[in-house]
Amino acid sequence: MGFESRKFIDLIQTVTSRWADWEPPTAINVGDYGLIDKDTGEFEWEGNLYTTKNTIGIDMTDEALRPVETEGEDKYIAKSWGAIAKKVDTAAEAEVPGIVSVALKVHFQFNCKKRAAALVMYKPRYITLPKDERIAKLLKSKHNVFEGKYIVTEVICCAEYVMYMSSTIPETFSVSLQATGPIALAVNAGGAASFTWSSEISHGTYSEGSESIAKYMPLYRLKKPRPSFWRLLDERGEEQIDHSIEKWEDVDPPWNPLDEEGEEEEEICDVGMNGEFDFLNDGYPDDNDDL
Numbered sequence: 001m002g003f004e005s006r007k008f009i010d011l012i013q014t015v016t017s018r019w020a021d022w023e024p025p026t027a028i029n030v031g032d033y034g035l036i037d038k039d040t041g042e043f044e045w046e047g048n049l050y051t052t053k054n055t056i057g058i059d060m061t062d063e064a065l066r067p068v069e070t071e072g073e074d075k076y077i078a079k080s081w082g083a084i085a086k087k088v089d090t091a092a093e094a095e096v097p098g099i100v101s102v103a104l105k106v107h108f109q110f111n112c113k114k115r116a117a118a119l120v121m122y123k124p125r126y127i128t129l130p131k132d133e134r135i136a137k138l139l140k141s142k143h144n145v146f147e148g149k150y151i152v153t154e155v156i157c158c159a160e161y162v163m164y165m166s167s168t169i170p171e172t173f174s175v176s177l178q179a180t181g182p183i184a185l186a187v188n189a190g191g192a193a194s195f196t197w198s199s200e201i202s203h204g205t206y207s208e209g210s211e212s213i214a215k216y217m218p219l220y221r222l223k224k225p226r227p228s229f230w231r232l233l234d235e236r237g238e239e240q241i242d243h244s245i246e247k248w249e250d251v252d253p254p255w256n257p258l259d260e261e262g263e264e265e266e267e268i269c270d271v272g273m274n275g276e277f278d279f280l281n282d283g284y285p286d287d288n289d290d291l
Contacts, residue, residue, distance in 0.1 A: 003262025004205055008165045009041035010258050011080035011117035017221070017250045018078075018154070019043065020119060024161055024209055024216035030067040030127050032152040036222075038254045043220075046149065049138060056141045058134050065132055072124040075104055076156060078219070082116035083166070084109045103195065105176040110166040110204075115260050119218055122160040122177055122195070129153040131245050139225065147230050150251045154221035160195050160210040161218045167203035168260050175199040177210070223248040 005022040012020040021028055022042055031049035036042070050060045059065070077085055087107040103122060110116050129135065129151070139146045162175050180194045195210045209216045229243045256264040 003039070003258070004165065005262075006039065006041035006255070007115060007258055007260075007262030008117050008163065008205070010253055010255070010262075011115065011165070012078055012119060012219075013253060015080050016078050016219070018156070018219045019222055019251075020117075020163070020219055021217055024163075024207075024218040025214070026217075028152060028155060028217050028220050030129050030152055030155050033146060033149045035150060036251070036254055041253070041255075043152075043222075047145075049135065049151070052138075052142065052145065054138055054141055056137065058138050060138075065130055065134060067127050068130055069125055069127045072126055072156070074123060076119075076121040076124040076158075076219075077106065078117075078119040079108070080117045082110055082112040082114055083118050084111065085118075101179050103177045103179045106174070108164070108173045108175075110171050110173070112170070113168050115166055115168060117165045118163070118173070120162045120175065121156065121158040121218060124156050124158045127155045127157060129245060133244065135245065136225070136229075136243055140229070143230055150222040150224050151248075152220050153223045153245065153248070155217050156219040157215045157217045159212055159214050159216065160197070161208065161216050162197055162199070163205075163207040163218065164201075165205045169203060171202040171204065173200065173202060173204065175208075222251040224251055225249075 009020045009022065012018070019036075019041075022040070028043055028045075029048060032043070032045055032047070033049065034044045034046040037044050052060075054060075075088070077088070079085060085106055086109050087105070089102070089105040104120070106120055108118050139151075160177055164173055164175070166173070176198050178196050178198055180196070194212060197208045197210055199206065199208070223245070225243060225248050256266075259265050
């Protein structure tokens with residue numbers, strides 16, 4: 001499968017509006033800007049807002065402008081259509097108290113003949129771009145650098161993650177996160193326990209990471225200002241438009257719908273009686289079909 005990264009990313013993006021990082025050990029940070037590689041689906045880094053020099057007096061080291069980090073729930077599970085999380089257990093009782101316990105266990109079922117994707121994170125943390133109007137002013141002051149680029153406004157990071165993409169046959173997939181040592185101490189004291197993933201893989205593509213001192217970044221959000229953001233004032237007169245970060249748009253995939261191998265599907269055309277190319281319709285009459 002030559003486009004497995006793009007297929008996985010597309011499946012997760014469709015249901016979460018976030019982008020999966022096919023290589024979570026690779027750092028993607030809040031404030032990064034760049035584009036998406038159309039062939040792989042991976043982020044092409046060009047720079048970061050916090051290291052870009054500006055001439056309008058905005059101090060990006062100001063504490064109010066720094067990324068905001070918050071703690072999430074015990075688990076984060078993202079799954080595409082066709083993937084069902086049948087059973088989810090957290091902090092199960094240890095067979096040997098204080099020695100080995102199961103921090104998280106998930107059983108997935110994939111019923112359809114199309115690929116589906118699942119992403120599991122344990123103890124995720126959310127890092128977000130602050131909603132400060134000075135950030136919009138920074139972008140506008142260097143429109144020649146930022147216009148047309150995508151901004152990373154959120155990163156979900158963790159120390160333990162699993163990615164799985166099913167094959168094209170019905171299957172099941174189970175994964176559990178085993179902790180050696182007290183889980184509570186690992187969370188509160190940092191590193192009192194070590195974690196290891198254990199899985200039952202059938203036919204799909206599998207990736208994992210577990211390192212107590214690591215900060216994997218499996219999921220991130222890309223935003224872009226609306227096209228009107230870049231217009232000069234005299235082009236829109238006195239019109240007042242809200243260009244705050246909350247109003248920025250999610251970034252859509254730069255490819256056509258993908259087949260099960262991650263390749264772009266071709267648009268099928270038909271040659272009409274007059275020699276012109278017409279797109280095939282779905283066989284049902286509507287307002288755009290000729291009667």
